Amino acid sequence: MKNVHLTVTGMHCGGCIKSVTSVLKELDGVEQVDVALEGYADIQFDESKVSVTRLIEVIEEAGFDATE
Numbered sequence: 001m002k003n004v005h006l007t008v009t010g011m012h013c014g015g016c017i018k019s020v021t022s023v024l025k026e027l028d029g030v031e032q033v034d035v036a037l038e039g040y041a042d043i044q045f046d047e048s049k050v051s052v053t054r055l056i057e058v059i060e061e062a063g064f065d066a067t068e
């Protein structure tokens, strides 16, 4: 299990947090997600199932920007 802290920009309300949280949780291999309006996402994931690149990708697909 691995942890990553991503900087996420573009979140403005609880709905945004919900969106980011749910797209991440839908991924196979994601164990725990903590998304905050301050602009970050802490994610615990199984690196044999999902990559950081993929985590960033789904956040961007949801309409936000993410960087490691």
Ligand SMILES: [Cu+2]
Binding pocket: 011, 012, 013, 014, 015, 016, 017
């Ligand atoms: Cu919002």
